[in-house]
Amino acid sequence: MTSSVIVADSSPLISLARRVAERLQIRRIGTLGILQRAKKAGLMSEVKSYIERLLYQFVMKASLIFLPPLS
Numbered sequence: 211m212t213s214s215v216i217v218a219d220s221s222p223l224i225s226l227a228r229r230v231a232e233r234l235q236i237r238r239i240g241t242l243g244i245l246q247r248a249k250k251a252g253l254m255s256e257v258k259s260y261i262e263r264l265l266y267q268f269v270m271k272a273s274l275i276f277l278p279p280l281s
Contacts, residue, residue, distance in 0.1 A: 231238050239247075241264060245257040254260075 228238055242261065245254070245260055248254045249257050
C-alpha cells in the first residue's frame with residue numbers, strides 16, 4: 211500500500227478536502243507542517259521569515275474581509 215498525504219490550508223474547498231481525506235484516512239499537512247519538515251530535513255536554515263510572511267498575508271486578507279463598507 212502506498213502512503214498518501216493531502217496538502218491543505220484554509221478555504222471552504224480545502225475544508226471539504228480535509229474532511230474527505232479524514233474519512234479516507236489520508237494524512238493531512240498544511241503549509242506550516244511542510245515548512246517544519248523542510249527545516250528538520252535541513253532543506254531550510256530558518257522558517258521564521260516565511261511564517262511571518264504567511265501571517266502578514268493572512269492578516270491582510272482578514273482585514274480586507276472585515277473592513278466596513280466605505281460610506
